[in-house]
Structures are given as structure tokens and as C-alpha cells.
Amino acid sequence: MAHTVRPSRLLKNLNAKIAAVPMMLTAVVVFFGFTLWTVIFSFTNSRMLPRSEWVGFEQYERLWSTRRWLVSIENLAIYGFLMLVLSLVLGFLLAALLDQRIRFEDGFRTIFLYPYAVSFIVTGLVWQWLLDPEYGLQKAVRSLGFTSFTLDPLYDPNLVIYGVLIAGLWHGSGLVMCLMLAGLRGIDEDVWKASRVDGIPAWKTYLFIVIPMMRPVLVTTLVLVTAGIIKLYDLIIAQTGGGPGIASEVPAKFVFDAMFVSQNLAQGFAASTMMLVAVIFVIIPWAYLEFGGKKNG
Amino acid sequence: MQSNVSIKNLRLEYGPVAVLKDLDLDIGKGEFLVLLGSSGCGKSTLLNCIAGLLEPTDGSIFINGQNVTWAEPSERGIGMVFQSYALYPQMTVEGNLTFGLRNAKVPKDEIKRRVAKASDMLQIQPLLSRKPAALSGGQRQRVAIGRALVRDVDVFLFDEPLSNLDAKLRAELRVEIKRLHQRLGNTMIYVTHDQVEAMTLADRIAIMRGGVVLQLAAPKEIYNRPAHKYVADFIGSPAMNFLDAVIDPREPLIARAGDLAIPLEHYDFERHGHTGPVWFGIRPENLATGDAANSAPVQVDLIAELVEPMGAETLVWSTLFGTPFKLRMDGQARIEAGDVVRVGLDPKLASIFDKSDELRV
Amino acid sequence: MQSNVSIKNLRLEYGPVAVLKDLDLDIGKGEFLVLLGSSGCGKSTLLNCIAGLLEPTDGSIFINGQNVTWAEPSERGIGMVFQSYALYPQMTVEGNLTFGLRNAKVPKDEIKRRVAKASDMLQIQPLLSRKPAALSGGQRQRVAIGRALVRDVDVFLFDEPLSNLDAKLRAELRVEIKRLHQRLGNTMIYVTHDQVEAMTLADRIAIMRGGVVLQLAAPKEIYNRPAHKYVADFIGSPAMNFLDAVIDPREPLIARAGDLAIPLEHYDFERHGHTGPVWFGIRPENLATGDAANSAPVQVDLIAELVEPMGAETLVWSTLFGTPFKLRMDGQARIEAGDVVRVGLDPKLASIFDKSDELRV
Amino acid sequence: MADATFTHTTPRRIWPADAAGPRPRKRFSQRNIIIYSLLAVLALYYLLPLYVMMVTSLKGMPEIALGNIFAPPTEITFEPWVKAWSTVCTGLNCDGLSRGFWNSVKITVPSVFFSIAIASVNGYALSLWRFKGANVFFTILIIGAFIPYQVMIYPMVILLREIGIYGDLSGLVLVHTIFGMPILTLLFRNYFSSVPEELFKAARVDGAGFWAIYFRIMLPMALPILVVAVILQTTAIWNDFLFGVIFSRPTNYPMTVQLNNIVNSVQGVKEYNVNMAATLLSALVPLTIYLISGKLFVRGIAAGAVKG
């Protein structure tokens, strides 16, 4: 018979290991190696081309004294927080409405989901037009006789990020709805019955029983939404270009501009390293939530 | 018997399919009624209608004399226990027990009192501060019962509460539920497809098939005098043996099966003088073997094809006139495959069904 | 008896936890061995080791005399049937049966022949072109057995093949598997936690607990002379009654339980002269009632607390010296809760276990 | 269960709004009115942009200058569509979006194929073969899903340069495959984890190896999740802007980049109608995919994507 002695550990599942080589390479070279490279070069004074002249934390000091960076961070914080909360709320609301055994469920679901199919570029452009005071909603409402109606968030530095949020929500809440709906459908029908027998109103059942039961779905959703928020870039490019002024700048754009427009790679690396640090702070609690209690993935 | 839950002409349709077909049922106060039937026969549907979780298409439901057909589940005075427990996973056991009461604004000390009583009764006091995930299956089911208990209602509904548990636990909890019923004296309606549960728990059993009740009677009656071939076949394990027989109109007191002539003068007819093709049914445990066989009115010799020793008893599989024929013998009986067994058959203990409508004759 | 599957010193650890602890087992050619034990005792783990689906930490496995400890599952000459059927959902029944053969590049007509034979034996010919989704549970399980059958192997492994089926179907398929074994004469290793299956199918039963085999013996032996209190408790439904008793060194042939003195001169001791605290165990079906009670060596009067009529028999729940005590009576016995029953107890039929090591004395 | 909801006779769950007491049923309860009006209002928010784009893209420039964006076109013209597709200029290239469209196809098809092929094998190996150390790589990969692309772009440029495929379609395909890997692998891993392990064991007893099990057992079973993956990847890659800008040369620009160019190359008056037609054109493929297979998407998500 083929194996009478214990085969070598390395050769065990050899095919599986070979098949996983692309993944290992990606993980080690790209996600780990590249990130490390970027972090290392953020301590140089590289300009247009990477070079290894060490300058310590100089890039970071400069970064944190740059107004545009601070504005970017603040914008991302506002957008991220609101996007997270509102897309979860809106997505859940939509899913809960669709879960009421309504008619035309497929139709409504498609309506809520289709924005997810279009690119951020399209999303940004559309909402730029809709929120254009000379052309879009404001003009339309004014022409109905409400002449004092104002809706021009994209031209108000204090409101522009909310204008972006409207577009972001439009784009992303459909997917959240989809995930939530799957979660709701996965909940034991008997729990609903039990709460009905207990005489608990529907909203309370959702709030105190159903939502806590949907933790796995919520975690998945959270991961997807958060990963999307940090990468916020295309939408800004298409909708506001960072303006008015620098009022809607975001870190991803800051990095891009620093690396390619200002040709200060190291500054861009420093900024992206800061983004990485922020991400790690997001991931740690998530990993804890996800894997903390139980073993085995 | 004063009727506590009363169902009149209940009909429920899913589109063109009627799941409950003009069903009538009266359940007395304090009665333990078991709804028994195979999967898909409409037991859960009926229970959900009584609970108010499904809207019937037609008919009405009375609880304590009041028409509750359109009332909210929480207003019907019912408590319900589910197969999957349906505990609220993120609340403690105490939270689970009290959620409904707190919601109904029951005073604090009243809640306390009821929880104490229920948890005492079910011996779940040490678990009160745990979450359901930290409980075993049996404990969860006990909490689920407790949740119904604290509602202080007249009618308890159980939907296969034990079928997710393993055999040992099932037997234990079955006894607990029976005891609970004896102590509380509430009306209980209990859905199951396990005949042992039905036989041991019920005051009366309603056997359902295809949305109608085939027979509603006490367990012994159902066991000894099944009204329908389906009931006879469904109840009893191993199932009843059926022989293809004919009652000739010329000799209405003899059933002929194969080359046997079975005298029926001691058979307790439901429909006297019935003739024609029939199923002659006899339970494996009602067949006499050994010495007793020789004194039975009818005797046959069978070849044991397969012997299943099961500890306390032994099952023997054989064939008679081309159909499988089982007998149940004592656990210590020494018999092996290939042996010939003389079997005695007492028509008094048999059940005979008309072949066309499958009803008892 | 020539040994076909032989397991030596098998050890399997998940991290620090040893799931199988230096387990030894010899299974004879053509034997039907059942692994019985409660959930989590390591039955599936052992079976998976034999099949080559898990790598043991230590020890070795021989099949047909060859060391296969490190061989691929497909090279071991085994066929396996799983609890969840594990049919390939996108293939037809025929595809399912032939997948392994096609993998092994068996010639076309040989495949045809084997499929014909297996499907004939299992009566699944009409199903060959259907997908598993279009089959009932019983049919699926039959196909799963067929898949093992066509491999034409010496050893069949079954992992709780029937536990996903309903009671009626389970009883039927059980008989089929038994017949299959009688016809094929293969070695079969069958995992279950259902004692009825174990009792009826097995040539020998290995009762496992916590990764070790507690007792390996024929069903009757296990039922009548359990070697361990756990085995005694596990086998038999309802479970054996246990009385807290003491054998005084001064009178080694009397066990005292409560105010009873039970003479042991007819008890078949395993460890002669054993004294000290013991469990005195007696099965509910070995208790005599009625006239027979009066002629038994020991007699007690019990109050029936709960009566469970189960058709062919009736269970009576009572209490003796503070512990629950069950008796099993005839199905036609007329008894109700509250009645006093005289019970006769024959030490010859009892099993006694040492309290410290729980082994039979 | 959804299928049954469209028949009149379906018994409803009774809800609090239906209250107590014997009373006849109403077809439109208060509850339904609230639900449907909420849904209608929300649907408006989601449909508004599509409506405006549609309507505007069918108007002529004079009408746009005058009118209300919500007014339907008085005279429908398809000229903006034609212009957007085939004649609008970026610099000297006046072949509209059509070139970008084919570029997008050329980028999307291989990228979707390779990223799914690799990720599904990863997910399969991770969930069923579980070799030592696999989880370390997987963890890095998942953390990688969060890392902003900006962190990795520059070294990526260097890598592609060193391999010699910078600016090539193959380079872009590689980039999409790499950055699509985390989420897709997670998706497939979760899905394959929910496949009964016994099936895998049965196949091993039947003598099937790594690839045989993958191709003949697992892949055919993975249809729901494949649909999800194809939809997600197609839309993500089709809609990608950043990688398209950085890793391709103008002759290879995907549609999104071209769209941005066209919309931003203002020559005289802003031609809203052409821009919107161009926008709709660029969104056409993913939109069609969603409209056709949205139901499968939802089902697939429910089947495997949701488990944590």
C-alpha cells in the first residue's frame, strides 16, 4: 500500500498548498510587504521618486500641522460616522419594510439596490447635478414658487460633506438593506411568534430581540461599510473635487495629491500610514467582536 | 365537560390549498389534548390559528366562551411553547421570563412573584441570570415553558416542544410536563408526531390527517379501537399487521384471509353485518406465542425471518400470505432466524376496516 | 475469529484534549460491530480515523492485515455512509454511485455491472436518473448506502446513517441494513447513539465514553450483564432503577437498601466477596407485579405517582427510598396514579456496581 | 416564502394594528398605508437621480436651458445618446464613450474571471483543507481589505514596472485580481464552510483529490455564491476609477475614466444632456446585470455571504 510510514508534514495537502500560493504571495508581498514598504519610506524625504534619506518623523510633524490634512480627517470622521450609522439605520428600515410581506417586494428591492450598481463617479456626477443650485433641485423647487428654498450644500463649506453623504447613502444603503434582509429572513419565525404571544409591539421586537440576533450580519455589514468609507475617493473627485476650497477633502485624496500632484511621496506615505493606523484601530475592536469570544474561524 | 377552547368550522387556505378543512374541535377545561399526526397534516397551522398567529380564512375560535377569532395573541389568555425554544438569545433567562410582563406593565412585585413561582416549579432558579446560549437543550425547553407559565393563562399551547431533544431528555421532560399539568390543571393543547408522547400525555388525542381530525378519543380507545385504518397504522410500534381478508355475505361472522377462516362472533363490531373486502388488523403484541398460542381461537405457523432482540422484548419479522407480519415477544425468548413459531390470534383483539372507506367495521 | 479491522493504541488529540485515548479494538471478518455512546464520546472521530479522514496522533490501524494508518481513504478498501447522506447534489443518483469508480478509472462495463447489482439490491433502479433533491429521505439514504456498495469493499462504515429519518422509516431501513449484512457478509462498523439500533443490528456492541471503550460484547450480554454502571444506565428504556445499597462485610451475601435486605446468594457475582457501598440496579421490566410479585424473593409496596400508558405496555413512575423508581407493566394493566402496587424483585436479574469505580461486582 | 405573498388568499401574520375583538378584515389596514407610503417616499429618493438622468438625456440643449429638470422632455431626442456614444471629444479623440466601453469589457471580463477563479480556490482550500498556517495568510488578507489602496499603490506601480506589465491590460487585471481577493476569498470561504463537511469526506472516500473535489463537487454547488461574486466583481471592476486612472494608459482607459474626462472637458456650454447620456451609458452594464440577476444576488447573499 502507498503509505505505511507517516508522510512528511510539508507534503501533506500539497495540492491545497500549491493552490494557495497566489493567496500567500498576495498576502505576504502585497498586503504585508507593500504596506511595510510604504511605512518605511514615510520616514524619508522622498519627493517624486523614492529615495532613502532618513528624516525621522519630519513628515509626520508636517502632516499634522497641515490644515488640509486636519480638514480631511475631520471630514472623514463626520462622513464615516454618519455613513455608518445612517446606512445601517436606513438599510435596516428598508429591510424591515420589505420584510412585511408586501407586494412588489422584488420591485422595491431593485429600486433600493440599483444605485449600488453604478460607480461612484456616476453617483458623484448625478448628485452634483441634482444639488447644483443653478440647475438641480433648488432651481426646480424655486420654480414651483418657493423662491426662498435653498439647497446648495455643495457650495457651502460647512455643509458640503453632508451633500457628499446624501450621495454616499444613496449609493450604499441598498447593499446594507440586502444584507439586513437576508439576516431578517434567517431569523427563526418562532421568535416572532413568541414575542407576539408575549404581546410585544413590533418595533420593540425589532429593537430588543431581532437586531441583537442579527449580530453576524451586522458585523459583516459593518466590515463592508467601513472598508468602503476609508477608501472614499472617487465620489469626492466626481462630486466636489474636494471643494469648495478644501472643505470636502478626504485623506485618500490627500494621499493621492501629495504623492502625485505635489510630488512629495514621503508626505503621501506618511498620510497613508496614518490612515493605516486609523484602520488598525477600527480592526482591533472588530476582530475582538468577531473572534474574541469564540475560537475557530 | 365545560368547553374551554372551541373551534368551529375552521378553514385556512394557502392560495388554492386548504390546509385546514372546516375543522371542529371542543377542548374541555383542564383537559390535556394532544394533536397527533404526520408531518404536514396541519397541526402547527391549527395551533397557530388558536394562538392568533395566523388568520383563518373562515370559521371562528372561542376561548373561555369569547370569540377571539380576531383578537391579538397576547389578549387571548394563551401561552405558547415552541419546538425551537424561540428564546430571546441576548436576554438572560430572567429577562426572557419577564419581557412580556414588563411590556404589559405588570407591577414589579407581581412579576417577581410569578417568576419565583415558575422558576421554582421548573427548577430553573439557578439559571435565572444565564443567557440561553449557556443552557443545555433541556434547560432551554424548561425556560421556554417558564415563559408561558409566568403569563398566568388558562390555555397552554405546545408545538412539538420536545422533538429537538435526545431520547432520554425527552422522556424526562415528558414526565415533567405531565406533572405540571397535574399541578396546574390548565387546559393544554399539545402538538406532536411522536405517538409515545401522545399516548402518555394526553387525556384525549386528536389524530389529524390532511387538515381534518380522523379520530378524537382517549389514548386507550385510540389504541384499542382505532376508528380508521390510518389511525390503526399510525399508532403502535411496530405497526399493526394487516391481512387482506374478505367477509363473505353468506357467512358474515367469518373473515377469510389466505386459507385461514377467522371466526368473528367475539369481535366487537362497529358496523354490524358489514361484509365485503376488509383489512384484518392485529397488533404484534396481541399475538400469542408459546403455550398461550395453542389455546387461541386461530393458530398459524410462521417462519422467523429476522429476529431483533431489543432488550426487554424481541421483534420477529415474518411473512404471512405474502405480506410482512411482525410479532413481539418477550425479551428473554430464545428464538433465531429460521425457527418456526406457532402464533395464536384472538379476533377479540383485532381491528377490522372496510377496504373502501378504511373505516372500522 | 479472523480479525479484519484492527486498531492498536489509537490516540487522537485536538490540541491538549485527547478525544481518543489509546483505544484498542479488533473487529472480526464479517462482523457487524456497533459503536454506541452518547454525543461527543468520540464515535465519529474513531470512524473517521478508520476511514482515513482524520490523522491519528498516535497508534495504528490495520485493515485486512495491512497497516493503513497513513493511507488515503480511497485506498483502504472501505465504503462509508454518512448521517446527512452527503450525496453530491448536482449529480444524478447514477452519477453519485459511479463517481468513485470513474475516479478510479474502473472500466465502463464493470461500473455498469456494479451499479446494476447495487441498485437492484437496494431497489433504487427507478431513481437512477433523478437528482438527490427529488428523493425522499429514505431513498437518499438508500442511495448513500449504494454508493458504498458499488465500491465493492470489505469494510463498511456507517456514521449514524438513520438518525435523520423519522421513526417509521428508521425501523424499516434498520431491517434493510440487517438483511444487507446477512446477504453480503461484509464487515460493518456502525456508529449510533440509538440503543434500539445497536441492540437489533449488532453482532457486538462497543460502548464508548470519553474516548475509551467501556464494554465490548454481544447485545444480550450488554443488556443482561452490563460491565459498568454507565453501560447499565445507558442501555434500556426506561433506564435501569438504581438503589443506594451497602454490602456489609459481615454479611457479604446481603445487600441493604433502605429497610430492605436483599439476599444475594443467587446473584451471579463478577467479583466474589465484594463489600462496601454499591448501586443495586434492576431494570423496570424485571420487576414482577401481580401474582408473580408475591412469589419473588423480595417484595415492596410502591405508590404509583404517574402512569404512562404506551399502548403495548404501561410505565409506572414511583419513588423508593427517595430515588425515582420505574416499573414496566403490561399495556392492559388497569392502574392509576395513587394506586399502591406490590412489586417483586429478583436479585438474580439485578446488576450490582461498586460505588467507587462503578464496575460490576 | 416571498412567492406566496402575492396571492390574495395568503393568511397574514396579524399585527398589532389589527387589534382585538371580532371584526371583519380590511384589505388596506392603517398599517399597510403607513408601510406603503414610507416605501413610496424612500423609493422616490432612490429613483430621482435615475429619472433626472433619463429625462435630461432625452432633451435638447435649448430645453435644458429653459426648463425644469423634472419636466419630461417635450420633444424626445436621442441625439445626446448618439453623441455621447460616438462623437463626443476628449482632446482629439472624438469617438465618444464607445472606445472606453470596449476597454471596460476587455478589462472586466478577464479580471472577473481570474479574481473569482483564484478566490474560489482560496476559499475552498481555506475552508476544507485547512493546512497549517493558512489562517495567518487569511488574516493578513482580511486586514488587507481595510487597508486604503493608497498605501499600496506606489509599490504596486514599482512591482508592475519590474514585471514589465505596467500600463498593459494584464497589469490592470492583476491589480484587480489582487485587490478583489480579500472580500471574495471571505465570501467563498464562508460559503464552503457551510457546505456539509460530510460531502467533502464522501468525495475523499470516493478517491477524489483536491482538484477533482473542487471542480466536480464544490464548484457546481457554489452557484449561488458564484452569482454573487460575479455581480460584485463585475460592478466593482466596471465602476473602478482609481486603478483605471493609475494603471492604464489613455488608449486603455476604462469607461469611468473616460466618462470623467468627457464630463470634465467642457467646451463652451456644459452639455448636460450629453453628460447624462454618457453617464447612463457607462452605468448600463452593471445596471442591466442587477436588473436581470438582482434576485439571484439577494438569494446568494442570503445563502452564504451573511455568515460572519
Place this chain on the structure above:
Amino acid sequence: ADLEVTHWWTAGAEAAAIRVIAEAFEKTGHNWIDGAIAGAGGVARPLISSRITGGDPMGATQFTHSNAMNELIEAGYIRDVTALADAGGWREVIFPPSLLDSCTSESKLYCVPSNIHSQQWLWLNTSVFLDNGLAVPTNWPEFVAAAPKLRELGIVPLAQGRQAWQQQVTFNVLMVGLGGPETYLRVYRDHDAEFAAGPEVAEVFAAAVHARDMMVGSNVQEWNLAARMVTDGAAAGQIMGDWVQGEFEQAGKVIGTDIACLPGLGVHEYITATGDAFFFPVSSDAGTVEAQDALANVLLSPEVQVEFNRAKGALPVRSDVDISGVSPCMKRGLEILSSGNVIESVNTLVSPDTLGRVTDLVVEFFSDTSFTPEEAQEEFAKIIATAD
């Protein structure tokens, strides 16, 4: 051979201009592959440089004169065209010579200038003033004074696109025009932070506040849309480089009569004479090199210079070509050039990084009315202190 040429000339007049070059180039038997990148230099520059460093260089690329190219030149990515220049005698014909200096490194030439642009212009729609009974301003202070009246009439005094580079241009035009060349150079050439915090620069910031107020209401992004506001009469003026003339002319305006121009804002008449240039990434492909040679020669051929610059509204880089027919404003520009009132562009004075920081500051300042000039100047001085 095929030659891919990247550029960001996508606006109407610019596109017409590049077509002139492309057509002339194709006459030499080579094939022009157009690599237009929309969205101005800010979008295009990174793409161009990442393609060059990424090993996928285009055949040639348009670029503004700036330090941005220096690193690429130093790293050896850009072709040395000294030989071509010597053969074509470029040093003799190109005027002003500073055009070549800015892309000369270690006495080797790396670019081919194509046109001269000057940024320091204020353009005014004369009919807006005259129709409303106002005099056409002749300098910045007069323009500021007229602003309130224009506002009353519902006219935006100053139309400016909101893109970052335009705001930067606006600010630096104010710096040259109002502060004068000394101020400008002390800040950007000498990086004199103390001076940058001083009163001269404070005046520039004060003017910037005026500009900020005058810009309210010009909610457009692109410069050509801002130009359109001017030609439509929705706005009165625009600060923009001379390339904007192309847009005015396309709208049917006559430069000099319909549109008035004030170089150096009519205060300090100094202009930068920088323009666009073409760079040739190093290529090992002989065909490509040949095509590059051809393009270099086409760019500087007198016919192309005339036609191209006429279309683009820029000045030719050769002093020996016929410039009859250029607008009065261009003539004015040429005069200023000849008189030597030329200053270096910020692009060549400071690094893109420094300029980027200045741009960020200016952009924020122009968009946020609560940003006081004092704060802004303080920030500005900080940037200058670390400028390079």
C-alpha cells in the same frame, strides 16, 4: 512610427490648437496617438509622471515648465535633446532664452518649448461697464471700487473657477501685480519668511480679501465656464492667463474692444514668460526616437508656431515669425516681454510640494470667508519658511 502624445489640452480652443500640431506631425509620415487627459494639470501631471516612472512612457508629453520634471530628468527618464537643439539652432531663435534655461540641466537641454503663456492678466467685459454707465476700470483699485455697483446690478464682479490651480494663479497674480516683482521674488525666490509676514505681503492678502468678496456667486469649476460668465455678461471680469483669449474669441468677442485686458492688473506690468513645453521620455525604440525627432522639429517649425499659437491664444516661442494678426493684448504682452519686465514663474521658483501647500492655503482662504487675512498670512509665512 506611432507616437503617443499626452497632454491636457481638452478645452475647445486648446483642442483646436493641438490639432494643428497633430496634423503637421502626421504629414511627416508618423502616426499621432492622442493621449488627452481631461481635468487640467492637477489630474494629468500625476498620470504622466507615474507612467514614466512606471516604465510605460508615452512617446512625448506636454508639460508646463516647472520643477516637477526636474527629478525625472535627474533620474534619467527624460531624453536629452541637446543634439537636436544644436542642429536646429534653437538657441538662436527662441525668445526669451529663459524658456530654455528652465529645462536645462547640467547644460543639457531636455525639452522643446511650444508656446509662451503669461498669467498676469485681468480681463474685463467692457460692455458690462459701459452699458451700465460705468467707466471701464484701468487698474485693480478702480475695479474694486466698481464692484459694489456691479453687485447691485446682479453682476458678479469677478468670475473665477473653483479649481485649485486657478485660485493659486489668482493669488499669485495679485502678488505680482499689486506687490510688484520685488515682493514676489523675495517671497518665492529668496524664501524670505520674515518678509512674507511683513506689511508688503499683508497688502496682497488684503487685496485677496477683496477678490474673495468679488468672487461670491461664481459657482463654476472650470476656467472656461468662468470665461463664459464674462462673455455672457453675468460677470464683469476674470483673472486668468492669456490662453483664455481663445475662449473669448470662440464666443465671438473681439479682444481689445469687447474685452479689455490689464496686464499685471494694471499696476505693476510684469508678466511671467513661461509656457508649455514638450518632453520626450527616453525610449529604446528607434522608430519612436525618430518620431520624437520629427515632433520636436514640427513643434518649432515657423508655420506650426504661428498657427498653433494663434489657435491657442498664446505667443510663439520664436522671435522670427510673423505675428501680425495677434490680438492687441498679445501685442501688449510682447512689448512687455521686449522691455524685459519678465519674471520667473512660481512653478520654476518653488517645488511642486511647496506650491501645493500654497495652493491648499489659498484655496481654503478663498472659499472660507471666516479665514482672516492675518491668519492666512501667518500660515503663508510658515510655508515660505520651509519652502524649497
